[in-house]
Amino acid sequence: MKKFFFIFFFNIFLITNSSALIEIDITRGNLDPLPIAISPLHVDVKSENYEGMKIKELGENISKIIENNFRGTGLFNPLKKEAFVQKPDIAHLKPRFEDWRLIKAQALVTGKLLVKGEKLKVEFRLWDLAAAKEMTALAFTTTPSNWRRVAHIISDKIYERLTGEEGYFDTRIIYVAESGPKNQRIKKLAIMDQDGAKTKYLTLGNELVLTPRFNPTNQMVTYMSYFRNMPRVYLLDIETGTQEVVGNFPGMTFAPRFSPDGKKIVMSFAKDGNSDIYTMDLDSRVVERITDHSSIDTSPSFSPDGKFIAFNSDRSGLQQIYVMRSDGTGVKRITFGNGIYGTPVWSPRGDLIAFTKMRKGRFYIGVMRTDGSGERLLTENYYQEAPSWSPNGRVLVFYRETKSGSKGEGFSAKLWSIDITGYNERRLKTETDASDPSWSSLLSK
Amino acid sequence: MLRSLIYSITFHSILVLLTILSLPFMIREPIDLPPIVSVELIQITDKTSIPYAPKARKIIEETKKKEEERLVSEQAPPAAKAKEKPDRIPLPNEKKEEKQIVKKKQNPEEIKPEIRQASEFEKKEIIDTNQIAALIDKAKEEEAVKQKKTDKITQSTRKNSFATGLTLSQEDALRAQIFGCWSVPLGLPYDEDLLVRIKLKLKKDGTILKSEILDHQRMNRPGQKFYKVLAESALRAVRLCQPLKVPPTGYDKWKDLQLNFNPTEMLKG
Amino acid sequence: MMFNKNLKNILLVIFATLILSACSTAKKSGNIEGDVYTGKETVKFLASGVPDRVFFATNKSSLTTASRATLRKQATYLRKNKNLTVTIEGHADERGTREYNLALGERRANAARDYLMTYGISGKRISVISYGKEKPVNPASTPLAWSQNRRSVTVKVN
Numbered sequence: 049m050k051k052f053f054f055i056f057f058f059n060i061f062l063i064t065n066s067s068a069l070i071e072i073d074i075t076r077g078n079l080d081p082l083p084i085a086i087s088p089l090h091v092d093v094k095s096e097n098y099e100g101m102k103i104k105e106l107g108e109n110i111s112k113i114i115e116n117n118f119r120g121t122g123l124f125n126p127l128k129k130e131a132f133v134q135k136p137d138i139a140h141l142k143p144r145f146e147d148w149r150l151i152k153a154q155a156l157v158t159g160k161l162l163v164k165g166e167k168l169k170v171e172f173r174l175w176d177l178a179a180a181k182e183m184t185a186l187a188f189t190t191t192p193s194n195w196r197r198v199a200h201i202i203s204d205k206i207y208e209r210l211t212g213e214e215g216y217f218d219t220r221i222i223y224v225a226e227s228g229p230k231n232q233r234i235k236k237l238a239i240m241d242q243d244g245a246k247t248k249y250l251t252l253g254n255e256l257v258l259t260p261r262f263n264p265t266n267q268m269v270t271y272m273s274y275f276r277n278m279p280r281v282y283l284l285d286i287e288t289g290t291q292e293v294v295g296n297f298p299g300m301t302f303a304p305r306f307s308p309d310g311k312k313i314v315m316s317f318a319k320d321g322n323s324d325i326y327t328m329d330l331d332s333r334v335v336e337r338i339t340d341h342s343s344i345d346t347s348p349s350f351s352p353d354g355k356f357i358a359f360n361s362d363r364s365g366l367q368q369i370y371v372m373r374s375d376g377t378g379v380k381r382i383t384f385g386n387g388i389y390g391t392p393v394w395s396p397r398g399d400l401i402a403f404t405k406m407r408k409g410r411f412y413i414g415v416m417r418t419d420g421s422g423e424r425l426l427t428e429n430y431y432q433e434a435p436s437w438s439p440n441g442r443v444l445v446f447y448r449e450t451k452s453g454s455k456g457e458g459f460s461a462k463l464w465s466i467d468i469t470g471y472n473e474r475r476l477k478t479e480t481d482a483s484d485p486s487w488s489s490l491l492s493k
Numbered sequence: 494m495l496r497s498l499i500y501s502i503t504f505h506s507i508l509v510l511l512t513i514l515s516l517p518f519m520i521r522e523p524i525d526l527p528p529i530v531s532v533e534l535i536q537i538t539d540k541t542s543i544p545y546a547p548k549a550r551k552i553i554e555e556t557k558k559k560e561e562e563r564l565v566s567e568q569a570p571p572a573a574k575a576k577e578k579p580d581r582i583p584l585p586n587e588k589k590e591e592k593q594i595v596k597k598k599q600n601p602e603e604i605k606p607e608i609r610q611a612s613e614f615e616k617k618e619i620i621d622t623n624q625i626a627a628l629i630d631k632a633k634e635e636e637a638v639k640q641k642k643t644d645k646i647t648q649s650t651r652k653n654s655f656a657t658g659l660t661l662s663q664e665d666a667l668r669a670q671i672f673g674c675w676s677v678p679l680g681l682p683y684d685e686d687l688l689v690r691i692k693l694k695l696k697k698d699g700t701i702l703k704s705e706i707l708d709h710q711r712m713n714r715p716g717q718k719f720y721k722v723l724a725e726s727a728l729r730a731v732r733l734c735q736p737l738k739v740p741p742t743g744y745d746k747w748k749d750l751q752l753n754f755n756p757t758e759m760l761k762g
Numbered sequence: 763m764m765f766n767k768n769l770k771n772i773l774l775v776i777f778a779t780l781i782l783s784a785c786s787t788a789k790k791s792g793n794i795e796g797d798v799y800t801g802k803e804t805v806k807f808l809a810s811g812v813p814d815r816v817f818f819a820t821n822k823s824s825l826t827t828a829s830r831a832t833l834r835k836q837a838t839y840l841r842k843n844k845n846l847t848v849t850i851e852g853h854a855d856e857r858g859t860r861e862y863n864l865a866l867g868e869r870r871a872n873a874a875r876d877y878l879m880t881y882g883i884s885g886k887r888i889s890v891i892s893y894g895k896e897k898p899v900n901p902a903s904t905p906l907a908w909s910q911n912r913r914s915v916t917v918k919v920n
Contacts, residue, residue, distance in 0.1 A: 069692075070659055071751040072668055075758050077675030077730070123679045154676055154729055178729035211680035212718030230901035256896060258860060277891065279864075300868055300892060303861040316865060318892065321823075321872025323865040344865040360862060366821065367862055390859035404859050430903075433859045442680070449856070456901025471679075484860070 081125040082210070085153035086115045088129070089170065090136035092162035098192040103163050106195060107136065110170070113199035114157065114206070116243060117217045121207070122472030127153055136160070140173065145180040153177055157206060168192040172202050174209055184209045196245060201492050216438040217242060220488045221445060222260045222269055223463060225249060226481040230456035237271060239286065242487075244477035250284065259434075259484050260284075263306040266488040270294065270304040270313050281315050283330070295328045295335055303346045307374075308354045314338070316346040325359055325376075338376040349401075350374065351394045351418070358382075358392035358401055358418070369403055371418065382420030387412075391434055394418070395441045396489075400468070402435040402444055413446050415468055426470045439489040443467055445476065447483040659747055663740050670738050675730035677756050678722045689724045689754040691731060697744050699736030704728060707751075727754040798826055799909035804899045808916060812839045815915040816874060820855070820908075823869040825877060833874060836916055837881035847919045850874050852892040853899075855908035860894060867892030867914075874914040889919070 089107035097103060111129075118124040132139075133147040140158040148156050159172035171187035186205055188198055197218060204215030225238035225247075235257050237250040250269075251257055260271035269284045281294040281301040295301065297317050304315040311330055316323045325338040325348045339345040343363035350357055358371050364381065367388040372379040383389040387407030394401055398418070405412040405425065411432045414425040432448040445465045452459035461483045463476040476485075659667070681687060694703040706712065706728070712721040731737075731752065739747055793801025797819035806814045814836075816829035825833070840846060852871030854863035871890040879885050900907035 069749055069751050070664075070747055071753060072664055072671075074668065074671050074675060074727075074730075074752055074754045075756075076672045077677040077754075077756065077759065078673065079677055079679065079759065081679065082676050121680075149733070154733070176725065176729065178732040179725075183725075208718075210722065211678060212720075212722040213680065231898050233896070256893075258864075258896070279891065299890075300864070302864045316861070318865060318868040321869045321876070321890075323868065344862065344869065346865050347859070347861045360859075362821075362862075367859075390862050406858070409857070431856065451903040452901055454902045454904070456898075459901065459903075 081123055082155065083125045083127055083153050084118060084155045084157065084210075085127045085132060085148055085151065086111050086118070086129075086157045087132060087134070087139045087159070088136045089159035089161050089172070090140050092160060095161070095163040096165075098163050098166065098168075101163075101192055101195075103192075106163070106192075107159070107161055110159070110161070110195060110199040110202070111157070113196060113243065114203045117200065117203040118207075120243070120474065122467060122474075123211065127151060143175055143177075145175070145177050148175075148177050155183075155210060157202075159202070163192050166191065168195060168198065170195075170198050170202070172205075174206050196241065197491070200241070200243075204490070204492070213442065214440040214490070216440050216443065216487075216490070218490055218492045219439060220266065220491065221436075221463070221476070221485050222250075222262060222488070223447075223478070223482045223485040224257060224260065225478070226461050226483060227253075230452055230459045237269070237284070238478075238480075238482070240478065247479050250286070250289075259303060261305050261436075261486045262488045263310040264308060264489060265310060266491060268306075268310070269486075270306060270315075272302045272304065281313065283313070294330075295326075295333070297326075301326075303348065305349055307350050308352050314348045314350060314357060316348070325357070327374075338374070339372070339379070340376075347391050349393045352396055352398045356394075356418075358394055360390050360392060367406075369401070369420070371401075382416070382418070383423075384420065385423055393435055393437060395437050396439055397441040400441070402437065402468075404433040404435065404446075413444060413466065415444075424468075424470070426466050426468065427464075427473055432464070434484055436485050436487045438465075438487050441468070445485045445487055447485060449483075659740065659743075666738050671730055671734055671752065674734035675754070676726060677759055678726050679760075681719050681723060681756060681760055685719060687720060687723050687756060689720070689727045691724075691727055691752045691754065693731065693737075693750040693752065695737060695739060695748050695750060699739040701731060701735055701737070704731055723754065723756065727752070730754075794906065794909050797822075797909065798828075799906075799912070800828060801910075804910045804913075808836060808918065809839055812836055814917070815913045817909060818870055818912045818914070820912065821858070821866070823866065823873045825873055829874075830877065833877045834881060837878050837883055840878065840883045840887065841881075845920070847887045847889070849889045849891055849917045849919055851897075851915045851917060852890065853897060853911055853913050853915070854895050855911045856895045856898060856903070857908060858895065863894035864892050867894045870912075870914045874916065 088111045091104055091107045095103050115126040118126050131151045133151070134144055136158065137160065139156070140160050143156055143158060154177055156175040156177055157172060158175070159170060161168060161170045163169075167189055168191060169187065169189045171185070173185040174183045175181070176183050184205060186202075188201065190198060200218040203217040207213075207215035207217065219242045220239055221242055222237065222239045225236045226233050228234045233256075234253040236253040237257050237260050238247055239250060240247040251273075255276075256274040258272045260269045262269055267286055269286060271282055271284065272279060273282045275282070279300040279302060280297065281304040282291055283294050284291045294304065294313055294315070298319070300318040301315050302318070302323075304313050306313060307327070312327045313330065314325060314327045317326045322342055323344045323346050324340055325345045326335055327338060328335045338348075338357065339359070339361075341361070341363055343361050344367075345359055345361045345363075347360035348357050349359070355374055356371055357374050358369060360367055361370050362368070363370075367390050368381055369383040369389045369392045370379055370381050382401075383403070385405070387405050389403050389405050391404045392401045393403070395415075400415045401418055402413065402415050405414055410428050411430065412425040412428050413432055413435050414423055416423040426444070429448055430451050432446055435444040435446040437444060443465050445463055447461055448464050449461045450459060461481045463478055463482045463485050464473060465476055466473040476482075690707040692705045692707055693701055696702050706724050709724070711717050712724050737750075793799055793803065799817040802813075804815070808814050812835045813832045816825065816832050818824070818829075819826075840848070850871040852867030852869070852874075854866045854870075858866065868890065871892055875885070875888045875890055878888060895911075898907070898911045899913070900910045
């Protein structure tokens, strides 16, 4: 009763108030990427040399990585360093906000680093230039060889503070590196940092390898290999390099993915020409059959809570996307649009499914809600498929192939990324041609 | 002769029309792509590859300024209207004072976090206020309900408030100025209800004496990071815009202003 | 001016019709029937008169009359050479998603295998492997190349 009276009173008093106050609705604004100044990190003069690293340039290099990460988001516009007025060391202590505002920056990143006793200590601050105050500040200590990761972690922290969602910079992408002519492709597993640095090849290219995917801790990769001409799903430990066949299937296994807890692998097994979906528990080695249908069932992908599996089936006649409970019950078709659909991948947030759509000889990457509603096609091209989510569910990476001439010339396969809003399509740098990307989760988690 | 020619022409044109309609390649399907997405795509390429963005923005701002100037000059006749109603002003002012007193009496525990966060939002404080926020969560739910109601009310009374406050063109000038200062956080989800209301106290020259986010407790509540980002961007906009382009007269009318920042339309594209 | 524009449009339509009709005649006279390759350009032979491969329509794994005839020849050949074992490689064209194509290749290879088995060839003599879209025989990006790539190939193992 008291409460009620209170609400009542409060209401009246707001009504009377609102008639006095001038209100202005601001529904438009500047949609350019946010101008941000990333000052080179100040290198402490007490820094020591470390294994031939150019310590003096380290501050500059770290800031360049941050800058590159931010430009890549399409949400930020890192300003040119030539225009910077304050020296890094002074800026880090107490920036002269007016000076930075002059070059139209709205946020400023400053930092300093010290290399001593085989340790790299980095601290950074993010400043709100309009409010003239610090927004966040953190310090890290690590080995100097880890400096790239430090740059990515700093990027993640700033991104999170400025956008309200987790970053995706301290991550890696595993993919298939391709070389050679189109009808004799050599394919190797490769892994790189999200920004294309530090590429490492995990197989030699003696056998065909396809569709690598990370486990939730990013230590293991499941992929398909034609080792000894037996197409099977394999498991690879990235740290130790050990590999093993998953299960003991009498035929081709393919399209593997980890369950969200990393304990199971879900995949297709083809028996007498018919592909169905199976899971195998990695500890107990128990194999379970999930679908049993005379059609092709493939490309399974778990929901992040592990309760559902989205998959690709042609039981209706053509490729469509279906969702079922993870025990195989309750199968429901979710795509009914014009065209055919493949490669469903559940988003890490759980609210969307990314897919490939084929229609009239064109290929689209799109997203839809998990019931198939709200389909949005993000990009159209001659050939593209296999989307993989960034860990924050904001960006998709996929591969795109070009049309080739009569002898296969002009053919290429490259990795591309696009924001789920359809903004900011860009090509990822890779040393070779590339396909089948899989994005890791945040490494520093 | 003429008749047969007419027959021939009509017959042929029908044939041609039929081919146009039935030939598959003539039926293009832009319908396939959701129009929203393709429009956005064009914007992106412009925007992400912009080494020259600052220049472009300058131009935009200049044109905006010109627009404002135009608006300001147009406002001359309505100014007389505004002058007609000085006698009304004391009323709302009195009421406001009443309100402030009432507030102090009724919920003192809510005022604490208000004061703090209005000044700064730093880590330690976030923790504190989160706890407080948790404690008074229920109260806030009620508040939210109230706000919905009052939103409607303010909308219906807005015209009235213009009449007592700024003229339409004066308001447009201010709005245009803030449009130019507000860098909308592009990463925000467009399907969430994000509305940030800022209350300003202004000096006579249009500089800001005090700015306060009305629902600022929400900023530090868990799961409201997007709201916080939006609120901070709105505060930045207001600060960068200083001094606001206020009318030369009628200080009493506009010394208290409320700005409602709502990016939903824009983010939907 | 207006008339000019109309004339242009009409000319365009006529031109396009000509192009289209040219296309369709090529289809009929050439090496694709419906969607299935019928030519011999890429075909090799297990023995004289025994073609090694059969072709499929887009997204299909059903055997055409011509494919059945080819497979019957293969069956006769396999019956004559009792010690021979074979692998049937299933392939798809490049116009599909990789994983689905692996399944599709598997289905095509098995369609051929099943047919050979109905003609008395033991399943033990026939192994099956799918390469999906990984091993195109014709690397071009044309309907003709795709039809040549939608195939299952019988390969001698020993």
